[in-house]
Amino acid sequence: MSDDSRQIAQLMRDAGFEVSEAAKVALFRPESIAAALVSPRGALIRATEAFARETDRRWLDREIIARAARSRTPLLTSVAPEPEAPAGGGSTGAAMFAYAPAGMAAGWPLPADFLAAAAAAPEAVVVVTVSSALAARSLDEACRSFGLSGLQSRVALATIRGGGVKPAAEALGISYHTAREALAEAMKRVGVSRLPALVHHITSFAFGLVPDEDAAEALADQWGLTPRQAAIAVLIADGLSRSMAASALRISEAVVKKELDQIYLLLDANSAAGLARRLAEANALRWITQATAGDMGFFDTSAEPVQFVRRADGSRIAVSDYGPKTGKPVLVVHSSLTSRVVGRRLLRALQGAGYRPISIDRPGFGLSDTHAGMKPGEHDPYATAAQDALLVLEKLKIGRLDVVARGGAQFVLALHRRAPELIDRAVLVNPDPHSAASSRIVGPLGAFKQAYLGNPALIRTAAGVIGRGLTYERTLRLLQASMSGSPADELAIRDPGVVRDYFHAQRMFSTGRIAGYVNEQTDFVRGSKPGPIPGTDRWRVLVAAHDTMHDPIQVLDYWREVLPDAVFSLVEDGGRLMALSQPEKVMAALDGD
Known part of the structure; x- marks a missing residue:
């Protein structure tokens, strides 16, 4: 264990529990x-x-x-x-x-x-x-998440089952040309250029969120492929042509062809598409046998709708549109400690008041990919997140909306700068100042804040260690230690529903998807106060009197300088978890004059 890992582990022990060195989970x-x-x-x-x-x-x-x-x-x-x-x-x-x-x-x-x-x-x-x-139902849901039409989904699923375009067309009773056209459009929507990659993406996501880094090892374990055969299979399944695979592995195309013939025989596949499906199945099965903590294991898409929007480079942005489509759009912004999952109390309150909640994973959070080449401390993570949000809202044909931010205030500022006409009303709940502007050091969260300020390199280490040890029970213990001294929060975490919502919003960290957290926490440490931003007279800022992370007076002073036109409220009976546990306060601010 490195010195950084030991320091993080000690911080967790100080909070009252051990953190395991477990691997990523699926x-x-x-x-x-x-x-x-x-x-x-x-x-x-x-x-x-x-x-x-x-x-x-x-x-x-x-x-x-x-x-x-x-x-x-x-x-x-x-x-x-x-x-x-x-x-x-x-x-x-x-x-x-x-x-x-x-x-x-x-x-x-x-x-x-x-x-x-x-x-x-x-x-x-x-x-x-x-x-x-x-996995028929899961495959259908995966197709919908990638935005495939009815015909595109039917052809894609028939191709997955049949192993190729021709058997898919025959099974569906359509022409080969029609099937090819449908698959070509499906590949555009999924962001791939070859059929095997389409099959691999859909099949993999049908199983859930399964890391790919051990895919070659899974093939070797499952089917007895040689290391070279496994490497070829992974490249072909990922959409590379034979010549591209040969170039990547520095072997001849003739060798790739010869090895592929043996691979198809060993894997009982008759095409590259069939090979891609086999790879996804082998990888998923291997991760099941490695998985621990069954409570962590499930990805409930029925409770958490997801669809993907593609950037120009083919990388994906994850968005949940909770509906109804007839409601007034409201963008629900997640904190740097969570992902796009909206707590059920807040979700019900918004929908009950006629709103259409929409939540987007910022780059590197949840199911959203990072932007290529953007490293911690070397770019503005909120500007790139605002760029993503505008792309998503254009896709959803939304030109104006309200905002509820449970943290993530810097992202809302970036969105306002990019498109000041976009935001109608905004409610910022417990917005965080940059770390040096907040002197409160209380509990585990305060200890981590202080550690990050002293050594920003700890951020990535901490994210990995904590994410790998994430379970419902540990989340509860961390909340109990972190919220001690805040009556509102101590009451809130007695409700298993509140804890479970918080846990669900953090689960993606356990799969190793920590880049967004690292980028934003690095910006908190190295950033400074933005200048005054005009045009926010329809914004409301709610600051809890019992926020265990920051001194509320410091937070009010900080944000009043940044948002001179906004309306501020010190919520005397509010806590850090106010957006999760006290949605009525959020709704009163959102619907107020």
């Missing part, structure tokens, strides 16, 4: 995972809904079950052809499975009742599959 769509609990002889004990609905017992290999019951590591394998061709025609070949003793699967991202049954039968074996054939 977040899965629960409906994309099918699991069964079986006896060592293969008798079915329990199955998830997806497994019971979409599979039959011919998928279970008794010989592998018997070996798995005695194994000390999960057995990753392909098992049997599918009993029936999937809807839409074509064949997806063998299905990928993981087999493990029940005790070994205790931390896998599976439903709580299933894990409880496994714990009660330690001699049993857990069998898990992530076959694309079983």
Whole structure:
């Protein structure tokens, strides 16, 4: 462990708990995972809904079950052809499975009742599959997230199932030309230039948020590919041509072709698109068997809608449009400690008052990519975030809106500078000044602020350590330590719903997506007070009297100089979590004259 890591770990211990050195985790769509609990002889004990609905017992290999019951590591394998061709025609070949003793699967991202049954039968074996054939709903949602039309989605899904354009066209009863056109437009919307990359993007996101860095290792473990074959497979699945892959690996195109023939045979794939699907499945299955803390494991898209908007360079911006479409648009801005997830109390209050909440992950947060070449301390992260927001709002055909910012005030200023006519009314809740302007050092958050000021290099280290150790229980303990002394916040975190909303808004950090936090915290440390900004007479600033992060009087003085035209309120019974736990105060400010 480095000196920086030790310092961060000590700060966490001072807050009352240990932080593990666990690796990154993956977040899965629960409906994309099918699991069964079986006896060592293969008798079915329990199955998830997806497994019971979409599979039959011919998928279970008794010989592998018997070996798995005695194994000390999960057995990753392909098992049997599918009993029936999937809807839409074509064949997806063998299905990928993981087999493990029940005790070994205790931390896998599976439903709580299933894990409880496994714990009660330690001699049993857990069998898990992530076959694309079983993820119809997840694949549909992934297509919608990327903005594909009905025809584009149908053709893309048929291509995933059938392995190519021709079988997809035949399965759908459309012409080859129509299918090609639909896929070409789908590739534009997803931001890729080749069919395998389209398949890989959609299939991967159908499983959830699964890091790609171990994809080659997954192929080697699962299918016995050589390192060179695995490297070729990853490049082809990512959309490179044979010649491009050959150039990247410094081998001849003839060698790539020869290796691909063997790869297709080993992976039971007959095309580059089929190879891309296989890679996504192998990677997802490997991450399931590595995952821990089942509470962390699920990515609930039904509660958190997501769609992607593409930048000119093909990178993506994640946005949640909660609707209804007929409501007045209001941009809900996240803090540098969270992502775009809007707390349920605030969401219900806004929708109940006739608003259409929209939330955007700023660059490097949540599911939004960073901007290429923009390093911490070397660019203005809020200016690039404002650029993203304008692109998203243009895509949504929104020319004017209100803003509610739960932190992220610097981003709102940047958006106002870029498009002063865009913002009608704005409510800034507990806006943060730059770090040197706030003298309060209270609790873990204050300790981190002080540590960052003394050594900005700690920011990246802290984000990695804390993110990897993120669970619901640790989030609760950190909140309890951080909010001590604030009556409003101490009351708020007694509500499991408030804690869970906060936890959900932080979960993406656990996957290693920390660049946005690092960029903005670096700017807090190195930044300075902006000059006065006119034209904000319809802005309201709410500052909690019991903000555990900053001295409220210092915050009021700071922002009154920056926003001389805004209306300020010191909320006597407010706390740091005011936007989450006291939405009525936000609504009163938003709807006030």
